[in-house]
Amino acid sequence: MQINLQAIVERSDTRAGRTFDIFVQALILISIISFSLETLPNLDAGTRKLLGIIETIIVVIFSVEYLLRIYVADKKLNYIFSFYGIIDLIAIIPFYISSAVDLRSLRVFRMLRLFRIMKLIRYNQAALRFTKALTIAKEEIVLFSVVTIMLLYLSAVGIYYFENTAQPDVFSSVFHSLWWAVATLTTVGYGDIYPITVGGRIFTFLILMIGLGVVAVPAGLLASALSKVRMENQEKENE
Amino acid sequence: MQINLQAIVERSDTRAGRTFDIFVQALILISIISFSLETLPNLDAGTRKLLGIIETIIVVIFSVEYLLRIYVADKKLNYIFSFYGIIDLIAIIPFYISSAVDLRSLRVFRMLRLFRIMKLIRYNQAALRFTKALTIAKEEIVLFSVVTIMLLYLSAVGIYYFENTAQPDVFSSVFHSLWWAVATLTTVGYGDIYPITVGGRIFTFLILMIGLGVVAVPAGLLASALSKVRMENQEKENE
Amino acid sequence: MQINLQAIVERSDTRAGRTFDIFVQALILISIISFSLETLPNLDAGTRKLLGIIETIIVVIFSVEYLLRIYVADKKLNYIFSFYGIIDLIAIIPFYISSAVDLRSLRVFRMLRLFRIMKLIRYNQAALRFTKALTIAKEEIVLFSVVTIMLLYLSAVGIYYFENTAQPDVFSSVFHSLWWAVATLTTVGYGDIYPITVGGRIFTFLILMIGLGVVAVPAGLLASALSKVRMENQEKENE
Amino acid sequence: MQINLQAIVERSDTRAGRTFDIFVQALILISIISFSLETLPNLDAGTRKLLGIIETIIVVIFSVEYLLRIYVADKKLNYIFSFYGIIDLIAIIPFYISSAVDLRSLRVFRMLRLFRIMKLIRYNQAALRFTKALTIAKEEIVLFSVVTIMLLYLSAVGIYYFENTAQPDVFSSVFHSLWWAVATLTTVGYGDIYPITVGGRIFTFLILMIGLGVVAVPAGLLASALSKVRMENQEKENE
Numbered sequence: 001m002q003i004n005l006q007a008i009v010e011r012s013d014t015r016a017g018r019t020f021d022i023f024v025q026a027l028i029l030i031s032i033i034s035f036s037l038e039t040l041p042n043l044d045a046g047t048r049k050l051l052g053i054i055e056t057i058i059v060v061i062f063s064v065e066y067l068l069r070i071y072v073a074d075k076k077l078n079y080i081f082s083f084y085g086i087i088d089l090i091a092i093i094p095f096y097i098s099s100a101v102d103l104r105s106l107r108v109f110r111m112l113r114l115f116r117i118m119k120l121i122r123y124n125q126a127a128l129r130f131t132k133a134l135t136i137a138k139e140e141i142v143l144f145s146v147v148t149i150m151l152l153y154l155s156a157v158g159i160y161y162f163e164n165t166a167q168p169d170v171f172s173s174v175f176h177s178l179w180w181a182v183a184t185l186t187t188v189g190y191g192d193i194y195p196i197t198v199g200g201r202i203f204t205f206l207i208l209m210i211g212l213g214v215v216a217v218p219a220g221l222l223a224s225a226l227s228k229v230r231m232e233n234q235e236k237e238n239e
Numbered sequence: 240m241q242i243n244l245q246a247i248v249e250r251s252d253t254r255a256g257r258t259f260d261i262f263v264q265a266l267i268l269i270s271i272i273s274f275s276l277e278t279l280p281n282l283d284a285g286t287r288k289l290l291g292i293i294e295t296i297i298v299v300i301f302s303v304e305y306l307l308r309i310y311v312a313d314k315k316l317n318y319i320f321s322f323y324g325i326i327d328l329i330a331i332i333p334f335y336i337s338s339a340v341d342l343r344s345l346r347v348f349r350m351l352r353l354f355r356i357m358k359l360i361r362y363n364q365a366a367l368r369f370t371k372a373l374t375i376a377k378e379e380i381v382l383f384s385v386v387t388i389m390l391l392y393l394s395a396v397g398i399y400y401f402e403n404t405a406q407p408d409v410f411s412s413v414f415h416s417l418w419w420a421v422a423t424l425t426t427v428g429y430g431d432i433y434p435i436t437v438g439g440r441i442f443t444f445l446i447l448m449i450g451l452g453v454v455a456v457p458a459g460l461l462a463s464a465l466s467k468v469r470m471e472n473q474e475k476e477n478e
Numbered sequence: 479m480q481i482n483l484q485a486i487v488e489r490s491d492t493r494a495g496r497t498f499d500i501f502v503q504a505l506i507l508i509s510i511i512s513f514s515l516e517t518l519p520n521l522d523a524g525t526r527k528l529l530g531i532i533e534t535i536i537v538v539i540f541s542v543e544y545l546l547r548i549y550v551a552d553k554k555l556n557y558i559f560s561f562y563g564i565i566d567l568i569a570i571i572p573f574y575i576s577s578a579v580d581l582r583s584l585r586v587f588r589m590l591r592l593f594r595i596m597k598l599i600r601y602n603q604a605a606l607r608f609t610k611a612l613t614i615a616k617e618e619i620v621l622f623s624v625v626t627i628m629l630l631y632l633s634a635v636g637i638y639y640f641e642n643t644a645q646p647d648v649f650s651s652v653f654h655s656l657w658w659a660v661a662t663l664t665t666v667g668y669g670d671i672y673p674i675t676v677g678g679r680i681f682t683f684l685i686l687m688i689g690l691g692v693v694a695v696p697a698g699l700l701a702s703a704l705s706k707v708r709m710e711n712q713e714k715e716n717e
Numbered sequence: 718m719q720i721n722l723q724a725i726v727e728r729s730d731t732r733a734g735r736t737f738d739i740f741v742q743a744l745i746l747i748s749i750i751s752f753s754l755e756t757l758p759n760l761d762a763g764t765r766k767l768l769g770i771i772e773t774i775i776v777v778i779f780s781v782e783y784l785l786r787i788y789v790a791d792k793k794l795n796y797i798f799s800f801y802g803i804i805d806l807i808a809i810i811p812f813y814i815s816s817a818v819d820l821r822s823l824r825v826f827r828m829l830r831l832f833r834i835m836k837l838i839r840y841n842q843a844a845l846r847f848t849k850a851l852t853i854a855k856e857e858i859v860l861f862s863v864v865t866i867m868l869l870y871l872s873a874v875g876i877y878y879f880e881n882t883a884q885p886d887v888f889s890s891v892f893h894s895l896w897w898a899v900a901t902l903t904t905v906g907y908g909d910i911y912p913i914t915v916g917g918r919i920f921t922f923l924i925l926m927i928g929l930g931v932v933a934v935p936a937g938l939l940a941s942a943l944s945k946v947r948m949e950n951q952e953k954e955n956e
Contacts, residue, residue, distance in 0.1 A: 157753075175437075182444045191908035430669035466699065694929075
């Protein structure tokens, strides 16, 4: 019996284990949708009550699951202080302490378990490759992050000097200009803040010419590192 | 005669077949333009009538073509239930059932036939390479799609907490915040919804720093896989 | 004398030839700036007159240069009907025919001559590699352009169905929706037109998930082809 | 003693040297934050005074550091006219000459020293690779920059012809149109200036189809050159 329970709860290569995994993941999805629906304004009392009941049922099931996982674990403390153990606890504790802050959205981290079922197939390989690729390109990514932050700050100071006198309400400080720098260098460009002086626009052009290269490089590095890792794995398989 | 008809309708490596293909594709283009024109408001009755006549003529020709294709097919059921067979049917059926819902825009799928003529030359190779590249990078693309959806949801929940009290009408629920997350992480940035609190803006910056990398990687992977497939093909040709 | 003139006008590997090239290019730049200044509204009569004089002087010099180039050319007709020959003519003819349409901006094509002086150094190599890279990735780029146009049209038809009833003035036809599709899939997002219905927003999300990959791939392909060409050249040099 | 001081000030591979470096960098960060805070409008007198005191203290320390660096340098003139020597002077001189123009923001360049401490670990390798990658892709990047500027100008002239009559206040000259070209081709799209005529919109579509490829290529080239440099370094290490 003990072995059976362990096989169901911990492993996902048995039929029962896979069913259990899918059941838990379905509950996570329902819980996330229910959490999102609760944020809708003008919900009528009936719906709100229904969502409350769903929430209670889900938390009870998650609590049972948490206790089960402790029960079947060979090294109980190891599970409790593991990444998933902590996530599992965080997912249910807010309900019991009925804290003012709503932590239920953290339940989304339980979605990470979706990757568990993927272990069955080959998706863990993709995740593994991603980690490897990050390791390969780590130094460049750190370098580019530092350069990006310096560039953002310099852009903010520059545009502040150009635009502050023309638009004192919009570019009212370096911090407000930083918001402009973020929206511009990422090319989001909401349009809530933009230069209107000739100097500010030329400055924006120059910053964008440099900035686009800097901001877009990390994604390219990651993609190229990922391709390389995949290629190496294939070479190993061929040998 | 039977053979000739088949050569004209099904194949595109004969002169007559190519002419037939180009004729059908021209009709598809006319049909698409006519469909688009019909959506224009304030069309006068004369133009509307003309477009209706064009539509009738095109559907009649397409119907004849559909019947011809069934007639010349060696295995008639195979054609009827093939991808192109279904598309060919969908392209004419709305006209006959004069359904309330306007399905004529589905005719655009017939444009896929444009690729048939390309088979003549080498463009099918490019399409083939694209399919191969997708197969190579499939796992990473699925992984990144899952991560993107999780990131979008987490961004939406995060910005909801920061902005809901400041802008209850704009960030009125997690679903409204999701729209912000889509517009921001894809860097479209329409400007209809954006954070105004300091916390929300810092959160946007952090999310963009991570998100830009995640969102831009699949395109890089695809491009790199495509280059790899092209290289492999060239090596084969050289051997 | 004949040989000297030819060396000055046609070649750029002599001292005099280089000086002549730089002189012509400087004139092109002045001409472009003067053309741009003329478009400024509220110019006073004095400035306008000065710009007219500058324009006359430049056209006269360019005319002399054009005649010189014909004079020194070994095969005169070859020059006249060459790419640069036609550009040289287009650059001066508008002034003489004082046509209603202002073609002087076409003079910017003369800037292409800037690449001539680069031939001296190694920049022609970069331009050559670019042409080679385009040839390598040609098929994929054509394929992606076709797919992009189909995607734009399908996006436009889709959003038209979702948004037309909610915003009949903004998404008033498939053509107006096409403008939305262009601004959205390129992630420019001016904010003059965007979906407000739930269906339209979900549709936008789905289209962007597919579209970002499609739109960004050609640049990646080009970059990867360019790197490949550079690598091949280096291998040749090493041999 | 002399040697000890030199070890502390100039080198960062000793314990004391590292502590000194971190201390100076912390001061730089404090100075930058203090500078940014000063730009905030509606600061009360107390805070402003406090920031002034912090500023004075920091400049005094930086002055001592500057003199120390001259004192310990083996070749004093070499240091004074070196890149860092000039930066160090620029960082303190504005305070003394209390110039009308506020140059204190230039102090951000001192942040470049942050890279010095990285020399300890392996980050100098990443910076070195970046320089190498820039050298490799230099020609293409210069070519694409020239093409980008030409494309921006041609886009501006084009849109000016299409939109000037429809929106004389927005697209009032080629220079105003240039601002549109920058915001559009970088896909920032603030939404302060966009075409409204059919011709202008079709022109925008065409320009974006070409422009997206051109603008995004340099980042791809840089990423690919960086990957190549990393690969070469690894091969050397393996040998």
